[in-house]
Amino acid sequence: MAFAAINSSAPKSNPVIEDAFAAEPSLKKRVYDAIGSTPQYITLFEDIAKYTSSLLARNASAPIQPVQTTTDGPAAKKRKLQNGDTVGQSQSSGDLKADTSLQFYMQDVSFAVPQRKKLTLEITAGRGFLRARNQTSKEIEFGIHMDKIQHVLCLPVPEKNQKQFNFCIIPQYGDGINSPPEGEAAPEAMVWTVSDGPAKAAFSGNGQQIGNKDGETVETLVRQVLNENLTRTKVVRPDEREFVSAMPEAHRKGEKAYHVKAFRGSKEGYLFLLSTGILFGFKKPLVFFAFENVDSISYTSVLQRTFNLNIVARPTSSDETQELEFSMIDQADFSGIDTYIKKHGLQDASLAEARRAKRYNVNGLKTEEQSADNADVAMEEESELQKAERELDDQEDEDEEDYDPGSDGDSDGSGSSSEEDSDEDDEDADADDNEEHDLVENELGSEAEDVPADQL
Numbered sequence: 001m002a003f004a005a006i007n008s009s010a011p012k013s014n015p016v017i018e019d020a021f022a023a024e025p026s027l028k029k030r031v032y033d034a035i036g037s038t039p040q041y042i043t044l045f046e047d048i049a050k051y052t053s054s055l056l057a058r059n060a061s062a063p064i065q066p067v068q069t070t071t072d073g074p075a076a077k078k079r080k081l082q083n084g085d086t087v088g089q090s091q092s093s094g095d096l097k098a099d100t101s102l103q104f105y106m107q108d109v110s111f112a113v114p115q116r117k118k119l120t121l122e123i124t125a126g127r128g129f130l131r132a133r134n135q136t137s138k139e140i141e142f143g144i145h146m147d148k149i150q151h152v153l154c155l156p157v158p159e160k161n162q163k164q165f166n167f168c169i170i171p172q173y174g175d176g177i178n179s180p181p182e183g184e185a186a187p188e189a190m191v192w193t194v195s196d197g198p199a200k201a202a203f204s205g206n207g208q209q210i211g212n213k214d215g216e217t218v219e220t221l222v223r224q225v226l227n228e229n230l231t232r233t234k235v236v237r238p239d240e241r242e243f244v245s246a247m248p249e250a251h252r253k254g255e256k257a258y259h260v261k262a263f264r265g266s267k268e269g270y271l272f273l274l275s276t277g278i279l280f281g282f283k284k285p286l287v288f289f290a291f292e293n294v295d296s297i298s299y300t301s302v303l304q305r306t307f308n309l310n311i312v313a314r315p316t317s318s319d320e321t322q323e324l325e326f327s328m329i330d331q332a333d334f335s336g337i338d339t340y341i342k343k344h345g346l347q348d349a350s351l352a353e354a355r356r357a358k359r360y361n362v363n364g365l366k367t368e369e370q371s372a373d374n375a376d377v378a379m380e381e382e383s384e385l386q387k388a389e390r391e392l393d394d395q396e397d398e399d400e401e402d403y404d405p406g407s408d409g410d411s412d413g414s415g416s417s418s419e420e421d422s423d424e425d426d427e428d429a430d431a432d433d434n435e436e437h438d439l440v441e442n443e444l445g446s447e448a449e450d451v452p453a454d455q456l
Contacts, residue, residue, distance in 0.1 A: 014042075020049035097140045101125045104210075104225050106218075107135065107201040112166070113191040113284055114142060121192065121222075125205060127229045130169065130190075144187065148172050151288055152235045153279060154223055158259050158270055161251050163196035165219045166282055167226075167235075176287035177322075178315045189286045194218045236276050243273035243340045246332040260333045262309070262326040271309070271326060273340045278311070280326065287324065289313055292356045295321050296349035297341050305331050314352065 014035075021028035031049075035042050102122055109121040111132060119132040119141060131143025151170040156163065169190035173180035180186050199211030199218040211221040223235045238244075238258035245257040259270040264280060264287075272279045277290040295312040302308075308327040314320070329337070345351040 014046065014049075016046050016049045016053070020052040096129055096131060096143050096145075100128060102205040103229070104205065105133075105203055106199065106222070107203075109192050109194070111190070111192045112282060113286065114188040123225060123229055127231060130226075130229075132190075132192075142188075142190070144169065144171050144190070146229050147231050148187070149230060149232060150175065151233055151276065151290070152226055152230060153272070153274065153288075154219065154235050154237045155272055155279070155281075156238070156249075156258060157193060157282075158249070158257065158261075159251050163252060163255075165194050165196065167192050167194065167222060168279065168281060168286065168288075170286065170288050175290065175293075176285050177289065177293050177313045178317070188284075191282055191286070194222060236274055238272060239275050242275050242343075243336055246336055247330065260329055260337070263328050264324065264326055271329075273337065291344060291346070292316065294346050294355065295352045297346045300325070301327070303331070307331060307334060309337070312349070316356070 014032075017028060017031055021031060031045055035045055101124065103125045104123040106121045108118050109132075111117060111119050115132075118135065120135055122131050122133055122143075123129070124131070127146045129143045129145055130149070132141045133139070134141050148171050149169055150172045151168075153166075153168040153170070155166050155168065157166050167190075171187040171189065172178075173184075174187040174189050196217055196219060198216070199221050202209065202211040202218065202221055204210050211218060223237075226235050240256065240258075243258065245260055247257060249255040249257040259272050262269060262271050262280070267283060269280050269283060272281070277288055277294070279289075280287045289311055293313050293316060295314045297312070298310050300308045300310055306328050308325055309329055310323055310325050312321050312323045341347050345355070
């Protein structure tokens with residue numbers, strides 16, 4: 001009752017707040033919302049509003065100083081942006097759409113995410129922004145600061161007659177697992193495609209064409225430029241030591257494939273098992289499971305031809321987990337996937353804290369070779385439960401090797417009773433069941449679920 005009385009007395013419109021935040025309607029609304037939920041702080045908000053108004057009045061009465069520029073050239077011209085704002089050429093590099101000098105740009109780049117169109121790829125000088133410019137209107141469509149890029153992947157595009165590569169830019173809080181701080185929008189990933197050929201429209205910041213070195217492809221050039229400007233990571237490519245599909249690339253005979261086809265719900269995509277994590281792409285939204293965010297991985301619906309992969313992910317700053325299922329994976333790739341998962345200890349939830357603590361080359365500047373060494377260390381870490389299971393399996397294998405099926409039946413029934421024959425039949429049946437169970441377990445791996453015999 002006391003709260004209701006206070007809330008009812010809160011003014012719907014406060015002249016002090018109206019005056020202070022007249023130019024910031026969104027901020028003003030947030031202030032009113034805060035007062036509505038916590039009316040006991042209305043005096044505090046009024047004091048803040050009065051102080052804000054005094055600062056505005058003080059700045060308004062101060063003489064306007066001319067903007068100091070470092071060049072003697074003409075005054076910076078302003079241009080109109082799509083959102084109606086204007087920026088000058090003299091603005092700092094903190095503005096994505098500012099006309100800052102370029103280090104590198106490449107025309108006619110085919111983007112797939114967040115927009116599907118051809119744009120000019122730009123990298124501003126001083127490890128500034130990675131952005132995309134409209135080739136007709138010359139406006140900046142989207143971009144991201146280099147310091148905000150968490151992962152960069154260079155992956156072969158599956159099922160294409162001509163070899164192509166997708167560059168995937170995954171920003172901080174844009175991996176589909178980690179959520180941004182409250183009040184901030186989650187940034188979108190960026191994906192563009194380059195062909196496996198020489199760079200024909202790549203230029204340095206001064207407009208000089210580059211990428212004409214012998215044997216240098218556009219993929220090599222872009223990867224090199226990115227590595228020179230990235231601050232938190234390096235470009236990661238598929239590694240045969242990590243995973244390679246049992247089925248070669250169907251559209252380019254004799255070429256190895258580094259992906260497996262899978263479904264997330266009704267959406268078809270590709271899983272790439274990399275040295276720093278697992279990517280599901282390439283359609284929106286992309287999902288990247290960095291090792292530090294993987295709690296555990298298991299298998300479900302293991303059938304004769306397909307199986308499902310269940311990944312339990314845990315955000316870096318949260319204890320809440322989410323489980324994502326990828327279905328209809330070809331059984332031919334089970335062995336390779338299972339080896340990859342065990343190599344990095346991803347099947348064991350008890351190792352999740354160790355992965356988060358060590359951060360295997362995620363966001364680091366280590367090479368792919370160092371990443372492989374870290375993975376070998378992860379293989380050596382074994383829980384007590386796993387160790388006990390392995391020793392038990394080894395003991396069972398030794399017993400089977402020492403077993404001689406003819407040693408108990410050399411005598412041709414001298415004095416054997418019908419009860420002894422019945423016991424021998426039961427033992428034979430149990431041995432057959434154990435052999436069938438061991439066969440399924442060896443074929444499907446330690447993480448496979450028990451499935452009914454009629455499904456095998």
